[in-house]
Amino acid sequence: MxxxxxxxxxxxxxxxxxxxxxxxxxxxxxxxxxxxxxxxxxxxxxxxxxxxxxxxxxxxxxxxxxxxxxxxxxxxxxxxxxxxxxxxxxxxxxxxxxxxxxxxxxxxxxxxxxxxxxxxxxxxxxxxxxxxxxxxxxxxxxxxxxxxxxxxxxxxxxxxxxxxxxxxxxxxxxxxxxxxxxxxxxxxxxxxxxxxxxxxxxxxxxxxxxxxxxxxxxxxxxxxxxxxxxxxxxxxxxxxxxxxxxxxxxxxxxxxxxxxxxxxxxxxxxxxxxxxxxxxxxxxxxxxxxLKGGKFHPTYDNLTKGTGLVPGGVAVARVGMGPSHQQSVEPIGANASAVSVGSKPESSLVTLEPRATTAGVAAMGATTPGHTVTRLYLALESVRGEASAPQIDVYVNLPDGADPDAHPELHAGNLTLFGLNVASRPHGRHGGNGLGYTLDITELAQRLQQAGGFDPTKIRVTLVPGEHVSDDSPITVDKISVLKRVGIVS
Incomplete structure (x- = not known):
């Protein structure tokens, strides 16, 4: 340019x-x-x-x-x-x-x-x-x-x-x-x-x-x-x-x-x-x-500061899972009904398929080339609400009644649902389908496993309301599921 x-x-x-x-x-x-x-x-x-x-x-x-x-x-x-x-x-x-x-x-x-x-x-x-x-x-x-x-x-x-x-x-x-x-x-x-x-x-x-x-x-x-x-x-x-x-x-x-x-x-x-x-x-x-060579491809003075990357150098250290088209993603569990979050945290039980979950957990730490490696994700599907950029926190296996701030080790991630109002309009061009998010919980699952607290038959997911979420402006999540991503260590 x-x-x-x-x-x-x-x-x-x-x-x-x-x-x-x-x-x-x-x-x-x-x-x-x-x-x-x-x-x-x-x-x-x-x-x-x-x-x-x-x-x-x-x-x-x-x-x-x-x-x-x-x-x-x-x-x-x-x-x-x-x-x-x-x-x-x-x-x-x-x-x-x-x-x-x-x-x-x-x-x-x-x-x-x-x-x-x-x-x-x-x-x-x-x-x-x-x-x-x-x-x-x-x-x-x-x-x-x-x-x-x-x-x-x-x-x-x-x-x-x-x-x-x-x-x-x-x-x-x-x-x-x-x-x-x-x-x-x-x-x-x-x-x-x-x-x-x-x-x-x-x-x-x-x-x-x-x-x-x-x-x-x-x-x-x-x-x-x-x-x-x-x-x-x-x-x-x-x-x-x-x-x-x-x-x-x-x-x-x-x-x-x-x-x-x-x-x-x-x-x-x-x-x-x-x-x-x-x-x-x-x-x-x-x-x-x-892309490079295209009419809209830009040039920046620096691609290193504030990026967490070293372009042209060493990639971020995460185990490669092989070509993306050869990886698979499959659901291994889901909750039974929609969840609505207002002014208080709401929890939902995600029932897991034990055999697939056990195999997935066992392969999470694989590093040997040629071996199967997995990562686990929480998926929140068809998230809807009226606020334009509400915020929620997601926890896994947070004890009932526990203070979320006392359990940072169980924090799966924070979501700002930017554009939720637009994506949720029933008569909009989006059909009111809402938004979808996935959170990588691999390291969290590994911590639970090492502490003896990972049950391959179920996990408890807690949604904690943040800014712009209230009883007057709730967020609904149609489905919470666990996805298993499978690849081969490269």
């Missing part, structure tokens, strides 16, 4: 040239009508759009004409989540946004511009989680209102502050395969779908954390996919998520999918981005266009 994306922390404190130019361009683009395909609001509506919500937020006035292409599926409401299209679609979205902002910067100042990333996972920077100051300032250097503060965030936000159990995680980059299984329920990238779907069935590891976690922690518009693209921080966050994907693909031992359905994009319609200037026919693309 001819440009290099840089860490915003390396560009200088306060109003460095990159962020000042970003603010100036944003102000100009936000002054354009939503009918302009290069306007700030049109770009934001491409991620998610709800005319009633936007009017309620006074983002569009009563006399504003909303172009039909934002409501008929042509350009609006495109964001891909819960599927293997999550990463390639957002990469194309970033590149389009970057080109439009860069053109406006050039027009206003004559400067070149590229989208920076916010490296909130950089352990070498003590201030990595602090919101860049330019996004918090009341005024521009000349005293004008700061456009980078136009849209609301969590009250008092100045630094990303995860709670006791919802810490940032780079566990996603330990996964060696983009997708595993017939439906892609396990893997780095998200569930398999052949068609365009804004919220699909299975959330990939990288999307779950840190992507979803950061959306919730920033809050405000960032906490709702129908508004998130309006916050200028959205673009720096997604730039970092995109960088993590690039680092993962550049690391030995990681396997990207070669499936033609992914490479060519949705079968029922192409992904579509507005051209610079907004003229028809726009820019269509598929997954292959986001």
């Amino acid at each position: 001819g440009i290099v994306r840089q860490d915003v922390a390396k560009l200088g404190a306060g109003w460095n040239k990159t962020l000042l130019n970003y603010a100036l361009a944003m102000r100009a683009l936000d002054a354009l009508p939503i009918s302009n395909r290069n306007s700030w609001k049109f770009l934001g509506a491409m991620h998610g759009f709800d005319a009633e919500l936007w009017r309620g937020e006074e983002l569009i006035g009563g006399t504003d004409t909303v172009p039909s292409e934002l409501t008929d599926g042509t350009y609006g409401d495109q964001c891909q989540h819960g599927s293997w299209y999550f990463l390639p679609w957002h990469r194309g979205y970033l590149a389009t946004f970057e080109a439009i902002v860069a053109a406006k910067v050039k027009e206003l100042t004559g400067d070149d511009w590229s989208l920076p990333y916010w490296n909130y996972l950089d352990t070498t920077n003590a201030d990595a989680r602090r919101v860049p100051q330019a996004f918090l300032a009341d005024k521009l250097p000349n005293g004008d209102p700061n456009p980078l503060r136009t849209y609301p965030r969590r009250t008092g936000l100045s630094v990303l502050q995860p709670g006791r159990r919802d810490a940032f995680s780079l566990a996603a980059v330990q996964e060696n395969d983009f997708i595993v299984g017939n439906n892609g329920s396990i893997g780095f990238g998200g569930g398999i779908t052949g068609d365009f779907v804004q919220f699909g069935g299975w959330t990939g590891d990288l999307e779950n954390n840190p992507h979803n976690t950061v959306h919730r922690l920033i809050g405000g518009y960032m906490g709702d996919p129908r508004l998130a693209g309006l916050d200028p921080l959205f673009w720096l966050h997604h730039c970092n998520i995109d960088r993590l994907w690039e680092a993962w693909m550049s690391t030995p031992g990681k396997t990207m999918t070669r499936d033609s359905r992914w490479r060519e994009g949705p079968a029922d319609r192409p992904f579509l981005m507005p051209a610079l200037g907004g003229a028809d026919p726009g820019i269509t693309f598929g997954g292959a266009d986001t």
Whole structure:
């Protein structure tokens, strides 16, 4: 692409040239009508759009004409989540946004511009989680209102502050395969779908954390996919998520999918981005266009800091399970009925098939090449609710009435259910199917086994409500199951 994306922390404190130019361009683009395909609001509506919500937020006035292409599926409401299209679609979205902002910067100042990333996972920077100051300032250097503060965030936000159990995680980059299984329920990238779907069935590891976690922690518009693209921080966050994907693909031992359905994009319609200037026919693309050599492939200044990876060097130390297409994923147990979580923790018994479970547990620690190796996962299927980014914690074999904080060793994971409101709408294009998640419980199962506490006939799963979950806004999970992933040590 001819440009290099840089860490915003390396560009200088306060109003460095990159962020000042970003603010100036944003102000100009936000002054354009939503009918302009290069306007700030049109770009934001491409991620998610709800005319009633936007009017309620006074983002569009009563006399504003909303172009039909934002409501008929042509350009609006495109964001891909819960599927293997999550990463390639957002990469194309970033590149389009970057080109439009860069053109406006050039027009206003004559400067070149590229989208920076916010490296909130950089352990070498003590201030990595602090919101860049330019996004918090009341005024521009000349005293004008700061456009980078136009849209609301969590009250008092100045630094990303995860709670006791919802810490940032780079566990996603330990996964060696983009997708595993017939439906892609396990893997780095998200569930398999052949068609365009804004919220699909299975959330990939990288999307779950840190992507979803950061959306919730920033809050405000960032906490709702129908508004998130309006916050200028959205673009720096997604730039970092995109960088993590690039680092993962550049690391030995990681396997990207070669499936033609992914490479060519949705079968029922192409992904579509507005051209610079907004003229028809726009820019269509598929997954292959986001890979090396493709029209949307980016360049980053660094793929090591804050990624947990060493591209071109040593892969993350996890036992290889062989080619992903030769691995298998099978359910070995499930609970009997749906679970509803309100203000209190709720538990459900998952009945296991003893023989398959015993064999799976026995092979979890295999390291000898050629031997069978397994990993175990909890799957939460058809998760529904009305909140836009609620949070739950998942525990295995937590004693009845026990304080979850007293048993970190039984914590299977934290989930921020970003977009749950959209995925749960019964009359939406998603059919109200909700979202799906898998949590790797291999190490937890090994600890239980070593302590003599793993029963091959059953496990008890406890869902602990977090932020935005209450009796008035509960979360329902249609099914909780245990999946066994089987491969051969490579």
